[in-house]
Amino acid sequence: MARVCIVCQKETKGGYKVEDDLVINTIRKIKQGLKIAKNNELVVMEECLEEHKKKRERYEKNLAIHVVIGGILFVIFTILPLLSGKFSIQGLLMGLVFAVLFIGLSVFYHWPRAQLEPQKKEKEGTEKKAKKKGK
Ligand SMILES: [Zn+2]
Numbered sequence: 001m002a003r004v005c006i007v008c009q010k011e012t013k014g015g016y017k018v019e020d021d022l023v024i025n026t027i028r029k030i031k032q033g034l035k036i037a038k039n040n041e042l043v044v045m046e047e048c049l050e051e052h053k054k055k056r057e058r059y060e061k062n063l064a065i066h067v068v069i070g071g072i073l074f075v076i077f078t079i080l081p082l083l084s085g086k087f088s089i090q091g092l093l094m095g096l097v098f099a100v101l102f103i104g105l106s107v108f109y110h111w112p113r114a115q116l117e118p119q120k121k122e123k124e125g126t127e128k129k130a131k132k133k134g135k
Contacts, residue, residue, distance in 0.1 A: 004040040023112070
């Protein structure tokens with residue numbers, strides 16, 4: 001299994017491990033389903049750390065904006081009709097769908113978190129063993 005830097009896509013021996021999150025796991029499962037998974041271990045190289053932090057920050061900002069706008073959409077579709085006495089289940093569902101869809105759009109800016117604290121070698125060793133056993 002190669003270690004690949006997520007910023008520059010180059011193989012590396014060092015680097016900080018990238019945390020698997022919902023988006024990464026989903027992408028991996030899709031790739032496994034399509035049999036195009038490379039099963040690389042994703043890391044961030046020391047040299048690419050600045051770029052990584054920028055991308056992660058951008059994602060977090062975008063996610064926050066999307067959550068706010070998603071909330072506003074929900075209010076427009078749900079609370080406003082309620083105030084004017086025109087509450088409907090369809091309106092509520094539409095508000096929910098729009099809000100969730102809009103928040104989901106932030107996935108296009110998705111950038112995973114990296115474990116910036118260096119890991120203990122002992123723990124890495126047991127992890128690798130566990131993965132081999134799993135196969
Ligand atoms: Zn890199």
